[in-house]
Amino acid sequence: MSRDPDSHRSLHELAGCLNWQIEMGADEAIADAPQGWPRALEAPPERPAPAAATPVLALAEPSSIQPKARTLEELRLELLAFEGCGLKRTAKNLVFADGNPSSPVMMVGEAPGEDEDRQGLPFVGVSGKLLDRMAGFAGLTRENFYITNILPWRPPGNRSPSDQEIAACMPFIERHVALVRPRVLIALGGVAAKTLLKSKDGITKMRGKRLEYAYHDVESGAARTCLCIPMFHPAYLLRQSSLKRLAWRDWLMLKKILAEG
Ligand code: URA
DSSP: OOOOTTTTSOHHHHHHHHHHHHHTTOOSOOSSSOOOHHHHTSOOTTOOOOOTTSOOOOTTSOOOOOOOOSSHHHHHHHHHHOOSOTHHHHOSSOOOOEEOTTSSEEEEESOOOHHHHHHTOSSOSHHHHHHHHHHHHTTOOTTTOEEEESOSSOOGGGOOOOHHHHHHHHHHHHHHHHHHOOSEEEEESHHHHHHHHTOOOOHHHHTTOOEEEEEEOTTTOOEEEEEEEEEOOHHHHHHOGGGHHHHHHHHHHHHHHHHHO
């Protein structure tokens, strides 16, 4: 006979537990019954070796995965099979990318939020609306720019991604850029800029600079570079609207770069 483990608790205690979860950032119920994920993440000694096709990483280790994808669809499928980032377990959907991969402009944000997680598309929420407006000023729409995130899964409660989560997913964003081969790579926000450029500088220092992003050609392995411009994240601009003046300057710079051809 199964016993409800909470049956001995008073309503008052249960409300206290719920409040604690809300304060810790939980903003939705993922399943009807508790999943016990913290315990599930501790590797039991007798855990069977993972299948070669779906590598499992110790969550605290930087990723040594090397994506093999030769097309964007292959990369999407590789991410769907990837078990090395714990965020996948709490996310509703993989948020791969949106827009036109043949465009000269690729934008990279931080991680999906709640709206993106539900729809499986990047930047479809409030900050996405501001981004589309600013990009429109530079003549860019989702028909002529391409957009993705450093992390393809939503961190629960929109918390900041951990260094381990970023490290686990990094080979995928690097392969993503190498497959798209953009002329201009826009890093939206500090997390994207630091990750892509392997820099410790903050976004206020990096924004609006014409930097270089280096990668290797997927086919030939040859070294390639593209222009990388860090910009303020639109969600940051929604909180710090006095910075919009600087942000418009960056978008104007991008507009001129694109007009120069
Ligand atoms: N913020 C991001 O960095 N990415 C999204 O897709 C949405 C919000």
